[in-house]
Amino acid sequence: MNEPLGIAIIGCGYVADSYRYCLPFHGDRLRLVGVFDRDPQRLDAFVACWGDTRYASLQQALDDPAVRIVVNLTCPESHADVTRAAISAGKNVYSEKPLALTMRQAAELRDAARAADVRLSSAPCNVLGESAQTAWSALRAGRIGKVRLAYAELDDGMIHRANYQSWVSRSGRVWPARGEFETGCTFEHAGYALTILGAMFGPVRRVTAFASVQVADKKVSPPLHAATPDFSVGLLEFDDGVVARLTNSVVAPYDHRMRIVGDDGHLEITELWDYASPVVLRRAAQGRISRLIERRLPWLAGRRLPLVRPPLFAGGRGRPTMDFMRGVSELADALATGRNSRLDEDFAVHITEVTEILQFPGRFASPAIVQSSFSPIAKMDWAP
Numbered sequence: 001m002n003e004p005l006g007i008a009i010i011g012c013g014y015v016a017d018s019y020r021y022c023l024p025f026h027g028d029r030l031r032l033v034g035v036f037d038r039d040p041q042r043l044d045a046f047v048a049c050w051g052d053t054r055y056a057s058l059q060q061a062l063d064d065p066a067v068r069i070v071v072n073l074t075c076p077e078s079h080a081d082v083t084r085a086a087i088s089a090g091k092n093v094y095s096e097k098p099l100a101l102t103m104r105q106a107a108e109l110r111d112a113a114r115a116a117d118v119r120l121s122s123a124p125c126n127v128l129g130e131s132a133q134t135a136w137s138a139l140r141a142g143r144i145g146k147v148r149l150a151y152a153e154l155d156d157g158m159i160h161r162a163n164y165q166s167w168v169s170r171s172g173r174v175w176p177a178r179g180e181f182e183t184g185c186t187f188e189h190a191g192y193a194l195t196i197l198g199a200m201f202g203p204v205r206r207v208t209a210f211a212s213v214q215v216a217d218k219k220v221s222p223p224l225h226a227a228t229p230d231f232s233v234g235l236l237e238f239d240d241g242v243v244a245r246l247t248n249s250v251v252a253p254y255d256h257r258m259r260i261v262g263d264d265g266h267l268e269i270t271e272l273w274d275y276a277s278p279v280v281l282r283r284a285a286q287g288r289i290s291r292l293i294e295r296r297l298p299w300l301a302g303r304r305l306p307l308v309r310p311p312l313f314a315g316g317r318g319r320p321t322m323d324f325m326r327g328v329s330e331l332a333d334a335l336a337t338g339r340n341s342r343l344d345e346d347f348a349v350h351i352t353e354v355t356e357i358l359q360f361p362g363r364f365a366s367p368a369i370v371q372s373s374f375s376p377i378a379k380m381d382w383a384p
Protein backbone atom coordinates (compact mmCIF):
# COMPACT_ATOMS: atom_id res chain seq x y z
CA MET A 1 0.00 0.00 0.00
CA ASN A 2 1.35 3.43 -1.02
CA GLU A 3 1.46 6.38 1.36
CA PRO A 4 -1.50 8.82 0.97
CA LEU A 5 -0.64 11.66 -1.43
CA GLY A 6 -0.53 15.23 -0.14
CA ILE A 7 -3.21 17.54 -1.53
CA ALA A 8 -3.91 21.26 -1.16
CA ILE A 9 -7.37 22.77 -1.62
CA ILE A 10 -7.40 26.16 -3.34
CA GLY A 11 -10.76 27.91 -3.11
CA CYS A 12 -12.72 27.32 0.10
CA GLY A 13 -16.21 28.21 -1.09
CA TYR A 14 -19.53 26.40 -1.32
CA VAL A 15 -18.34 23.22 -3.02
CA ALA A 16 -15.16 22.94 -0.95
CA ASP A 17 -17.29 21.86 2.01
CA SER A 18 -18.64 18.95 -0.03
CA TYR A 19 -15.14 17.88 -1.00
CA ARG A 20 -14.00 18.21 2.58
CA TYR A 21 -16.91 16.10 3.81
CA CYS A 22 -15.90 13.29 1.42
CA LEU A 23 -12.17 13.37 2.25
CA PRO A 24 -12.30 10.73 5.03
CA PHE A 25 -13.63 8.17 2.52
CA HIS A 26 -10.25 8.37 0.79
CA GLY A 27 -7.91 8.45 3.77
CA ASP A 28 -5.81 5.63 2.32
CA ARG A 29 -5.04 7.67 -0.80
CA LEU A 30 -5.30 11.35 0.16
CA ARG A 31 -3.85 13.51 2.92
CA LEU A 32 -4.94 17.15 3.08
CA VAL A 33 -1.82 19.25 3.73
CA GLY A 34 -3.38 22.71 3.65
CA VAL A 35 -6.03 25.03 2.25
CA PHE A 36 -6.10 28.54 0.79
CA ASP A 37 -8.68 31.09 -0.35
CA ARG A 38 -7.94 34.61 -1.54
CA ASP A 39 -10.87 35.84 0.54
CA PRO A 40 -9.50 35.93 4.11
CA GLN A 41 -12.94 35.73 5.73
CA ARG A 42 -13.84 32.67 3.69
CA LEU A 43 -10.53 31.08 4.59
CA ASP A 44 -11.12 31.83 8.28
CA ALA A 45 -14.61 30.31 8.19
CA PHE A 46 -13.43 27.17 6.40
CA VAL A 47 -10.48 26.59 8.72
CA ALA A 48 -12.67 27.23 11.76
CA CYS A 49 -15.18 24.65 10.51
CA TRP A 50 -12.79 21.87 9.51
CA GLY A 51 -9.64 22.61 11.56
CA ASP A 52 -7.32 22.43 8.55
CA THR A 53 -3.93 24.06 8.11
CA ARG A 54 -4.04 27.31 6.16
CA TYR A 55 -1.63 28.72 3.65
CA ALA A 56 -0.95 32.46 3.64
CA SER A 57 -0.92 32.60 -0.17
CA LEU A 58 -1.37 30.52 -3.28
CA GLN A 59 2.38 30.67 -3.76
CA GLN A 60 2.98 29.20 -0.32
CA ALA A 61 0.78 26.24 -1.20
CA LEU A 62 2.55 25.80 -4.53
CA ASP A 63 5.96 25.97 -2.82
CA ASP A 64 5.05 23.23 -0.34
CA PRO A 65 6.89 20.05 -1.39
CA ALA A 66 4.36 17.93 0.56
CA VAL A 67 1.65 18.90 -1.97
CA ARG A 68 1.45 16.52 -4.93
CA ILE A 69 -2.04 17.47 -6.14
CA VAL A 70 -3.57 20.94 -6.19
CA VAL A 71 -7.35 20.66 -5.95
CA ASN A 72 -8.63 23.76 -7.73
CA LEU A 73 -12.04 24.64 -6.31
CA THR A 74 -11.99 28.31 -7.24
CA CYS A 75 -14.74 29.97 -9.29
CA PRO A 76 -14.72 29.17 -13.04
CA GLU A 77 -13.09 32.52 -14.02
CA SER A 78 -10.11 31.64 -11.82
CA HIS A 79 -9.72 28.01 -12.87
CA ALA A 80 -7.24 28.55 -15.71
CA ASP A 81 -5.01 30.98 -13.77
CA VAL A 82 -4.76 28.79 -10.69
CA THR A 83 -4.26 25.62 -12.74
CA ARG A 84 -1.58 27.29 -14.87
CA ALA A 85 0.28 28.50 -11.77
CA ALA A 86 0.10 25.04 -10.21
CA ILE A 87 1.40 23.37 -13.37
CA SER A 88 4.26 25.88 -13.51
CA ALA A 89 5.13 24.92 -9.95
CA GLY A 90 5.32 21.25 -10.98
CA LYS A 91 2.07 20.20 -9.28
CA ASN A 92 -0.51 17.76 -10.57
CA VAL A 93 -3.94 19.39 -10.73
CA TYR A 94 -7.50 18.27 -10.20
CA SER A 95 -9.78 21.12 -11.28
CA GLU A 96 -13.44 21.65 -10.64
CA LYS A 97 -15.36 21.92 -13.89
CA PRO A 98 -15.10 23.51 -16.31
CA LEU A 99 -11.38 22.93 -16.82
CA ALA A 100 -11.44 26.32 -18.59
CA LEU A 101 -14.02 28.58 -20.18
CA THR A 102 -12.96 27.81 -23.74
CA MET A 103 -11.66 24.76 -25.53
CA ARG A 104 -8.58 26.75 -26.60
CA GLN A 105 -7.70 27.62 -22.99
CA ALA A 106 -8.32 24.03 -21.90
CA ALA A 107 -6.02 22.72 -24.65
CA GLU A 108 -3.30 25.18 -23.58
CA LEU A 109 -3.51 23.85 -20.03
CA ARG A 110 -3.31 20.27 -21.30
CA ASP A 111 -0.22 21.11 -23.36
CA ALA A 112 1.38 22.95 -20.43
CA ALA A 113 0.76 19.94 -18.16
CA ARG A 114 2.31 17.57 -20.69
CA ALA A 115 5.35 19.86 -21.12
CA ALA A 116 5.79 20.02 -17.33
CA ASP A 117 5.27 16.24 -17.01
CA VAL A 118 2.43 16.61 -14.53
CA ARG A 119 -1.11 15.25 -14.64
CA LEU A 120 -4.21 17.32 -15.18
CA SER A 121 -7.67 16.06 -14.39
CA SER A 122 -11.11 17.58 -14.03
CA ALA A 123 -14.50 17.19 -12.38
CA PRO A 124 -17.20 16.06 -12.56
CA CYS A 125 -16.44 12.53 -11.44
CA ASN A 126 -19.97 11.12 -11.21
CA VAL A 127 -19.06 8.67 -13.98
CA LEU A 128 -16.99 6.93 -11.27
CA GLY A 129 -20.12 6.63 -9.12
CA GLU A 130 -22.08 3.49 -8.35
CA SER A 131 -25.15 4.42 -10.43
CA ALA A 132 -23.26 5.37 -13.57
CA GLN A 133 -21.11 2.25 -13.30
CA THR A 134 -24.24 0.12 -12.84
CA ALA A 135 -25.89 1.52 -15.97
CA TRP A 136 -22.69 1.17 -17.97
CA SER A 137 -22.18 -2.39 -16.77
CA ALA A 138 -25.74 -3.26 -17.88
CA LEU A 139 -24.98 -1.81 -21.33
CA ARG A 140 -21.80 -3.84 -21.63
CA ALA A 141 -23.73 -6.95 -20.68
CA GLY A 142 -26.13 -6.27 -23.57
CA ARG A 143 -29.15 -5.81 -21.32
CA ILE A 144 -30.82 -3.34 -23.72
CA GLY A 145 -29.30 -4.58 -26.98
CA LYS A 146 -27.88 -2.20 -29.53
CA VAL A 147 -28.02 1.39 -28.30
CA ARG A 148 -29.77 3.88 -30.57
CA LEU A 149 -30.47 6.99 -28.49
CA ALA A 150 -29.76 8.70 -25.18
CA TYR A 151 -31.77 11.52 -23.59
CA ALA A 152 -30.24 13.42 -20.71
CA GLU A 153 -31.78 16.32 -18.81
CA LEU A 154 -30.06 18.72 -16.47
CA ASP A 155 -32.98 21.00 -15.75
CA ASP A 156 -32.83 22.67 -12.38
CA GLY A 157 -36.14 24.50 -12.13
CA MET A 158 -36.54 28.28 -11.90
CA ILE A 159 -33.49 28.83 -9.75
CA HIS A 160 -33.83 32.62 -9.82
CA ARG A 161 -37.21 32.24 -8.10
CA ALA A 162 -35.96 29.71 -5.55
CA ASN A 163 -34.99 30.74 -2.05
CA TYR A 164 -31.32 30.12 -2.75
CA GLN A 165 -30.24 32.67 -0.14
CA SER A 166 -30.97 29.91 2.37
CA TRP A 167 -28.68 27.39 0.68
CA VAL A 168 -25.68 27.59 2.99
CA SER A 169 -22.72 25.24 3.05
CA ARG A 170 -21.36 23.71 6.23
CA SER A 171 -18.76 26.44 6.75
CA GLY A 172 -21.30 29.16 6.03
CA ARG A 173 -20.94 30.03 2.35
CA VAL A 174 -24.22 31.07 0.73
CA TRP A 175 -24.70 29.41 -2.68
CA PRO A 176 -23.01 31.75 -5.21
CA ALA A 177 -26.01 32.49 -7.43
CA ARG A 178 -24.41 35.38 -9.31
CA GLY A 179 -21.44 33.28 -10.39
CA GLU A 180 -23.66 30.36 -11.35
CA PHE A 181 -25.91 32.56 -13.53
CA GLU A 182 -22.96 34.30 -15.17
CA THR A 183 -21.03 31.12 -15.87
CA GLY A 184 -24.23 29.57 -17.21
CA CYS A 185 -26.02 26.34 -16.42
CA THR A 186 -24.52 24.53 -19.40
CA PHE A 187 -20.92 25.17 -18.37
CA GLU A 188 -21.93 24.38 -14.79
CA HIS A 189 -23.80 21.14 -15.47
CA ALA A 190 -23.41 19.58 -18.93
CA GLY A 191 -20.35 17.62 -17.77
CA TYR A 192 -22.46 15.49 -15.42
CA ALA A 193 -24.06 13.90 -18.49
CA LEU A 194 -21.25 14.29 -21.03
CA THR A 195 -18.72 12.35 -18.95
CA ILE A 196 -21.05 9.37 -18.62
CA LEU A 197 -22.00 9.44 -22.30
CA GLY A 198 -18.30 9.75 -23.22
CA ALA A 199 -17.37 6.74 -21.10
CA MET A 200 -20.17 4.68 -22.67
CA PHE A 201 -19.95 5.78 -26.31
CA GLY A 202 -16.52 7.40 -26.77
CA PRO A 203 -15.80 10.88 -28.16
CA VAL A 204 -18.57 13.08 -29.54
CA ARG A 205 -17.98 13.56 -33.28
CA ARG A 206 -20.58 16.24 -34.20
CA VAL A 207 -22.83 18.60 -32.26
CA THR A 208 -25.94 20.48 -33.39
CA ALA A 209 -26.80 22.94 -30.64
CA PHE A 210 -29.18 25.72 -29.70
CA ALA A 211 -28.88 28.00 -26.67
CA SER A 212 -30.86 31.02 -25.50
CA VAL A 213 -31.55 33.36 -22.61
CA GLN A 214 -35.15 32.70 -21.59
CA VAL A 215 -35.16 34.89 -18.46
CA ALA A 216 -32.80 37.83 -18.84
CA ASP A 217 -33.66 39.49 -15.53
CA LYS A 218 -32.87 37.02 -12.77
CA LYS A 219 -33.60 39.59 -10.04
CA VAL A 220 -30.02 39.73 -8.87
CA SER A 221 -28.82 43.00 -7.40
CA PRO A 222 -26.76 44.62 -8.83
CA PRO A 223 -27.84 43.18 -12.20
CA LEU A 224 -25.79 40.43 -13.81
CA HIS A 225 -22.85 41.51 -15.97
CA ALA A 226 -23.68 39.04 -18.69
CA ALA A 227 -26.86 37.44 -19.98
CA THR A 228 -25.51 33.91 -20.33
CA PRO A 229 -27.78 31.25 -21.85
CA ASP A 230 -30.05 29.66 -19.26
CA PHE A 231 -31.30 27.05 -21.72
CA SER A 232 -29.43 24.87 -24.16
CA VAL A 233 -30.17 21.76 -26.10
CA GLY A 234 -27.77 19.78 -28.21
CA LEU A 235 -27.74 16.71 -30.39
CA LEU A 236 -24.53 14.77 -29.97
CA GLU A 237 -23.45 12.24 -32.57
CA PHE A 238 -21.17 9.41 -31.48
CA ASP A 239 -19.59 6.62 -33.48
CA ASP A 240 -21.76 3.62 -34.31
CA GLY A 241 -24.80 5.82 -34.93
CA VAL A 242 -25.58 6.60 -31.29
CA VAL A 243 -27.26 10.01 -30.92
CA ALA A 244 -27.80 11.78 -27.60
CA ARG A 245 -30.03 14.75 -26.85
CA LEU A 246 -28.77 16.78 -23.89
CA THR A 247 -30.81 19.59 -22.33
CA ASN A 248 -29.56 22.07 -19.71
CA SER A 249 -31.62 24.79 -18.09
CA VAL A 250 -32.34 26.77 -14.97
CA VAL A 251 -35.86 27.35 -16.24
CA ALA A 252 -37.65 24.03 -16.87
CA PRO A 253 -38.80 21.91 -13.90
CA TYR A 254 -36.19 19.88 -12.05
CA ASP A 255 -35.27 16.75 -13.98
CA HIS A 256 -31.88 15.04 -13.86
CA ARG A 257 -32.67 11.82 -15.69
CA MET A 258 -30.58 10.02 -18.23
CA ARG A 259 -32.29 7.48 -20.44
CA ILE A 260 -30.42 5.20 -22.79
CA VAL A 261 -32.52 3.53 -25.44
CA GLY A 262 -31.60 0.22 -27.05
CA ASP A 263 -33.37 -2.26 -29.30
CA ASP A 264 -34.46 -4.42 -26.34
CA GLY A 265 -35.37 -1.76 -23.80
CA HIS A 266 -34.11 1.32 -22.04
CA LEU A 267 -32.08 2.13 -18.98
CA GLU A 268 -32.77 5.09 -16.77
CA ILE A 269 -30.52 6.74 -14.19
CA THR A 270 -33.10 8.75 -12.31
CA GLU A 271 -30.75 11.34 -10.73
CA LEU A 272 -27.34 12.13 -12.21
CA TRP A 273 -26.36 13.97 -9.02
CA ASP A 274 -26.73 10.96 -6.75
CA TYR A 275 -24.22 8.10 -6.72
CA ALA A 276 -26.90 5.93 -5.14
CA SER A 277 -29.55 6.86 -7.71
CA PRO A 278 -31.84 4.03 -8.85
CA VAL A 279 -31.00 2.54 -12.22
CA VAL A 280 -34.14 1.18 -13.86
CA LEU A 281 -34.37 -1.22 -16.78
CA ARG A 282 -37.53 -1.14 -18.89
CA ARG A 283 -38.29 -3.52 -21.71
CA ALA A 284 -39.62 -2.12 -24.98
CA ALA A 285 -43.39 -2.51 -24.79
CA GLN A 286 -44.75 -4.59 -27.65
CA GLY A 287 -48.17 -6.10 -26.94
CA ARG A 288 -51.36 -4.14 -26.22
CA ILE A 289 -51.23 -4.83 -22.46
CA SER A 290 -47.58 -3.86 -22.06
CA ARG A 291 -48.15 -0.66 -24.12
CA LEU A 292 -51.06 0.13 -21.80
CA ILE A 293 -48.93 -0.46 -18.70
CA GLU A 294 -46.17 1.71 -20.16
CA ARG A 295 -48.63 4.57 -20.65
CA ARG A 296 -50.85 4.25 -17.58
CA LEU A 297 -48.75 2.45 -14.95
CA PRO A 298 -45.14 3.24 -15.91
CA TRP A 299 -43.79 2.30 -12.46
CA LEU A 300 -44.89 -1.31 -13.09
CA ALA A 301 -43.02 -1.43 -16.39
CA GLY A 302 -39.54 -1.08 -14.92
CA ARG A 303 -37.16 -3.19 -12.86
CA ARG A 304 -34.66 -1.56 -10.55
CA LEU A 305 -31.20 -3.04 -11.06
CA PRO A 306 -29.09 -3.76 -7.99
CA LEU A 307 -26.17 -1.33 -7.83
CA VAL A 308 -22.90 -3.02 -8.72
CA ARG A 309 -21.68 -2.31 -5.19
CA PRO A 310 -23.19 -0.52 -2.20
CA PRO A 311 -22.53 3.24 -2.38
CA LEU A 312 -19.67 4.35 -0.13
CA PHE A 313 -21.91 6.60 1.91
CA ALA A 314 -25.52 7.69 2.13
CA GLY A 315 -26.03 11.29 1.01
CA GLY A 316 -28.84 13.68 1.80
CA ARG A 317 -29.81 15.66 4.92
CA GLY A 318 -27.00 18.17 4.63
CA ARG A 319 -24.62 15.58 3.24
CA PRO A 320 -23.59 15.57 -0.42
CA THR A 321 -25.21 12.92 -2.60
CA MET A 322 -22.03 12.71 -4.66
CA ASP A 323 -18.57 11.69 -3.52
CA PHE A 324 -16.77 14.79 -4.77
CA MET A 325 -13.32 13.50 -3.74
CA ARG A 326 -13.54 10.36 -5.86
CA GLY A 327 -11.97 12.06 -8.88
CA VAL A 328 -9.07 13.35 -6.79
CA SER A 329 -8.63 9.88 -5.32
CA GLU A 330 -8.66 8.42 -8.84
CA LEU A 331 -5.87 10.82 -9.84
CA ALA A 332 -3.87 9.94 -6.71
CA ASP A 333 -4.17 6.23 -7.47
CA ALA A 334 -3.17 6.83 -11.08
CA LEU A 335 -0.08 8.72 -9.93
CA ALA A 336 0.83 6.10 -7.35
CA THR A 337 0.49 3.19 -9.77
CA GLY A 338 1.77 4.89 -12.94
CA ARG A 339 -1.44 4.47 -14.94
CA ASN A 340 -3.58 7.10 -16.68
CA SER A 341 -6.37 8.67 -14.69
CA ARG A 342 -9.80 7.80 -16.04
CA LEU A 343 -10.51 11.54 -16.03
CA ASP A 344 -7.31 12.57 -17.79
CA GLU A 345 -6.53 15.82 -19.57
CA ASP A 346 -7.69 14.63 -23.02
CA PHE A 347 -11.06 13.70 -21.56
CA ALA A 348 -11.31 17.06 -19.75
CA VAL A 349 -10.45 19.02 -22.90
CA HIS A 350 -13.04 17.08 -24.89
CA ILE A 351 -15.76 17.69 -22.31
CA THR A 352 -14.84 21.40 -22.29
CA GLU A 353 -15.00 21.63 -26.09
CA VAL A 354 -18.42 19.96 -26.34
CA THR A 355 -19.71 22.11 -23.48
CA GLU A 356 -18.52 25.30 -25.17
CA ILE A 357 -20.32 24.29 -28.36
CA LEU A 358 -23.51 23.61 -26.40
CA GLN A 359 -23.44 26.89 -24.51
CA PHE A 360 -22.20 29.14 -27.33
CA PRO A 361 -23.26 27.46 -30.59
CA GLY A 362 -22.85 30.75 -32.45
CA ARG A 363 -19.06 30.44 -32.12
CA PHE A 364 -19.05 27.28 -34.24
CA ALA A 365 -20.31 25.93 -37.55
CA SER A 366 -23.52 23.94 -37.34
CA PRO A 367 -23.24 21.07 -37.00
CA ALA A 368 -19.93 21.57 -35.23
CA ILE A 369 -17.21 19.03 -35.89
CA VAL A 370 -15.58 18.24 -32.56
CA GLN A 371 -11.79 18.53 -32.79
CA SER A 372 -10.67 16.86 -29.57
CA SER A 373 -10.73 13.18 -28.70
CA PHE A 374 -9.73 10.77 -25.92
CA SER A 375 -8.80 7.13 -25.40
CA PRO A 376 -11.49 4.77 -24.06
CA ILE A 377 -12.20 5.14 -20.35
CA ALA A 378 -11.74 1.99 -18.23
CA LYS A 379 -14.58 0.85 -16.01
CA MET A 380 -13.96 0.92 -12.27
CA ASP A 381 -12.17 -2.16 -10.92
CA TRP A 382 -15.20 -3.10 -8.83
CA ALA A 383 -17.70 -2.89 -11.71
CA PRO A 384 -18.41 -6.12 -13.62
Ligand SMILES: NC(=O)c1ccc[n+]([C@@H]2O[C@H](COP(=O)([O-])OP(=O)(O)OC[C@H]3O[C@@H](n4cnc5c(N)ncnc54)[C@H](O)[C@@H]3O)[C@@H](O)[C@H]2O)c1
Pocket residue numbers: 010011012013014015016036037038039042058073074075076078081082096097098173175176179188
Ligand atom coordinates in the same frame (compact mmCIF):
# COMPACT_ATOMS: atom_id res chain seq x y z
N1 LIG B 1 -21.94 25.39 -5.82
C1 LIG B 1 -22.15 24.14 -6.15
O1 LIG B 1 -23.17 23.55 -5.79
C2 LIG B 1 -21.13 23.40 -6.97
C3 LIG B 1 -21.30 22.04 -7.13
C4 LIG B 1 -20.35 21.33 -7.89
C5 LIG B 1 -19.30 22.02 -8.46
N2 LIG B 1 -19.17 23.36 -8.31
C6 LIG B 1 -18.03 24.02 -8.95
O2 LIG B 1 -17.10 24.34 -7.93
C7 LIG B 1 -16.37 25.51 -8.27
C8 LIG B 1 -16.48 26.48 -7.11
O3 LIG B 1 -17.83 26.77 -6.94
P1 LIG B 1 -18.39 27.27 -5.55
O4 LIG B 1 -19.85 27.14 -5.64
O5 LIG B 1 -17.66 26.64 -4.43
O6 LIG B 1 -18.01 28.83 -5.66
P2 LIG B 1 -17.68 29.82 -4.46
O7 LIG B 1 -17.73 31.18 -5.05
O8 LIG B 1 -18.52 29.54 -3.28
O9 LIG B 1 -16.19 29.45 -4.08
C9 LIG B 1 -15.08 29.77 -4.87
C10 LIG B 1 -14.00 30.25 -3.94
O10 LIG B 1 -12.80 30.39 -4.68
C11 LIG B 1 -12.12 31.53 -4.18
N3 LIG B 1 -11.21 31.99 -5.22
C12 LIG B 1 -11.51 32.49 -6.45
N4 LIG B 1 -10.40 32.76 -7.12
C13 LIG B 1 -9.37 32.41 -6.34
C14 LIG B 1 -7.96 32.45 -6.50
N5 LIG B 1 -7.41 32.91 -7.63
N6 LIG B 1 -7.18 32.01 -5.49
C15 LIG B 1 -7.74 31.56 -4.35
N7 LIG B 1 -9.07 31.50 -4.13
C16 LIG B 1 -9.88 31.91 -5.12
C17 LIG B 1 -13.23 32.53 -3.87
O11 LIG B 1 -12.79 33.50 -2.94
C18 LIG B 1 -14.30 31.61 -3.32
O12 LIG B 1 -14.26 31.51 -1.92
C19 LIG B 1 -16.98 26.01 -9.58
O13 LIG B 1 -16.17 25.60 -10.63
C20 LIG B 1 -18.32 25.32 -9.64
O14 LIG B 1 -18.69 25.07 -10.98
C21 LIG B 1 -20.05 24.07 -7.56
